[in-house]
Amino acid sequence: MFGSDILNVCIGMAFVFFLFSLLSSWIQEAFAALTRKRAKHLFTVISTLLNPTDTTDPAAPARTLTDKLLRDFYNHPVIKGLVKSGKEQEEPMKTLSHIPAATFSLVILDLLYKAGKEEETRNQAAAQTIDKGTFDLALIKKGLSSLPDGQVKKALQLLITAAETTEEDINKKINAIEKKIGAWFNSVMDRASEWYKRNIQLLAIIVGIGLAGAFNVDSIALVKSLWQETALREAVTGAAVAYVNKATADTSNQGTISYTEITDQINQLSIPIGWDAAQIKAAGELPDNGFYWWLVFKVLGILLTGLAVSQGSSFWYDVLKRVVNMRIGGAKSDEQKKKEDVTAVLPQANG
Numbered sequence: 001m002f003g004s005d006i007l008n009v010c011i012g013m014a015f016v017f018f019l020f021s022l023l024s025s026w027i028q029e030a031f032a033a034l035t036r037k038r039a040k041h042l043f044t045v046i047s048t049l050l051n052p053t054d055t056t057d058p059a060a061p062a063r064t065l066t067d068k069l070l071r072d073f074y075n076h077p078v079i080k081g082l083v084k085s086g087k088e089q090e091e092p093m094k095t096l097s098h099i100p101a102a103t104f105s106l107v108i109l110d111l112l113y114k115a116g117k118e119e120e121t122r123n124q125a126a127a128q129t130i131d132k133g134t135f136d137l138a139l140i141k142k143g144l145s146s147l148p149d150g151q152v153k154k155a156l157q158l159l160i161t162a163a164e165t166t167e168e169d170i171n172k173k174i175n176a177i178e179k180k181i182g183a184w185f186n187s188v189m190d191r192a193s194e195w196y197k198r199n200i201q202l203l204a205i206i207v208g209i210g211l212a213g214a215f216n217v218d219s220i221a222l223v224k225s226l227w228q229e230t231a232l233r234e235a236v237t238g239a240a241v242a243y244v245n246k247a248t249a250d251t252s253n254q255g256t257i258s259y260t261e262i263t264d265q266i267n268q269l270s271i272p273i274g275w276d277a278a279q280i281k282a283a284g285e286l287p288d289n290g291f292y293w294w295l296v297f298k299v300l301g302i303l304l305t306g307l308a309v310s311q312g313s314s315f316w317y318d319v320l321k322r323v324v325n326m327r328i329g330g331a332k333s334d335e336q337k338k339k340e341d342v343t344a345v346l347p348q349a350n351g
Contacts, residue, residue, distance in 0.1 A: 004327070008237040009226045011323050013219070015240035016271060017308045018316035020217060022262050024207045024309050028200065031207075037200075038097035045192045046073065046099070049185070050152055069111065069147065076107050101189075105181035108156070109135060109174070115143030135174050137164075159184055201310070209306030216275045218301030219308065225272050236269055237327075244324045247317075 032038050051070040073079060074093045082103070083095050116139030144160065147153040163176035211217070226233045243265075266273075283294040308316075 005227070005233070007323060007327050008233050009223060011240050011320070011327060012226045012233060012236040013222060014316055014320040014323055015236060015243070016217070016222060016269070017305070017311075018313060018320050019262055019266055020208075020211055020215075020305070020309045021311065021313035021316050023259075023266075024204065024211055025313050026259050026262070027207050027211075028203060031203070032200075036094060036097075039093070039095055041192070041196050041199075042097055042099065043093045045188060046070070046093075048192075049188055069152065072111055073107060076111065078103060078107050078110075101182035101185045102178070104185045105178045108181055109140060109178060112140045112143035112156075115146050116140060117142075118146075137170060137173060137177075140177075155184065156181070204310040204312065205306065208309035209303060211309060212302045212305035215273050216302070217273050217305045218298055219304040220297055220301035221272060222301075222305075232270070236271065239265070239269060240320060241324050241327070244321055248321075 047070055050073055051067055074091070079092050079096070079099070082099065083092055113135050116136070141160070144153065144156055147156075159180040160177050163180045164173055167173045167176045226236065284291050286294060
């Protein structure tokens, strides 16, 4: 009983942290969309790939040519075609927050191919799609040779050479080159994603503490209430188990919940959050240094909540699933033990 109560308190706290983490994520996404933070991050990654800053002479003509590759990439009709409807007049570098690896590699190959036959294509209208069947490997290489010496050229030369050595058929070589460039892009994006997560961690902490403070989500007070109030503990635990069961059954929406559902779920829990003027007044009337100790524990409880919420909804969803499964497993074990005890006291039939 004692152990199950502790587990239920853990489930309740994990569920509360999960819900407020979702609310925090929603606020962060809204901020990122407003400031176009993801688009700026993607542009930084693409410019790092196609326009590295560590050239030997930034003022050299080669630098301008490399700038041209970056500019041509974002001005490519296929890249512009990724801009959402209604934003056609805006520059892709300011609006695009995601470019598929396959699209990146195709556009790069198309730019190299057209650079290789520049005289023939100079007056041709730009196509909205790319036909890989028209690619000529010799012209791709010619276009690559026109790039300035530097990291971009070396990287693409290595990728093309590596792809050529694995295939003999010309079409398979083109496909292999496309996959190599796509893998190069993905590897850089993976590293950039980790950098982006670290970069927004401070924002997550600020939003988490801000939410905890605004809603008076005091971890210390919550643990105390869940431990002392059986009805509250069972209600919160039941809501958490129901949510996990529903999310597990609907694999397409695991760990997801809309903004309205978040706020509705929080309100339905009836947990002791929110500021109460009467409570603050009562704390102010505590004898000796009671108010100061109340204030210290209140600030500490809010900071703990803010830091917990900053870990993210994915983290708390995983924790919630684990503790719920532990509870379900424990309940099954107790039920099995009761059956064994009943079987042990039943009279045995004579053979």
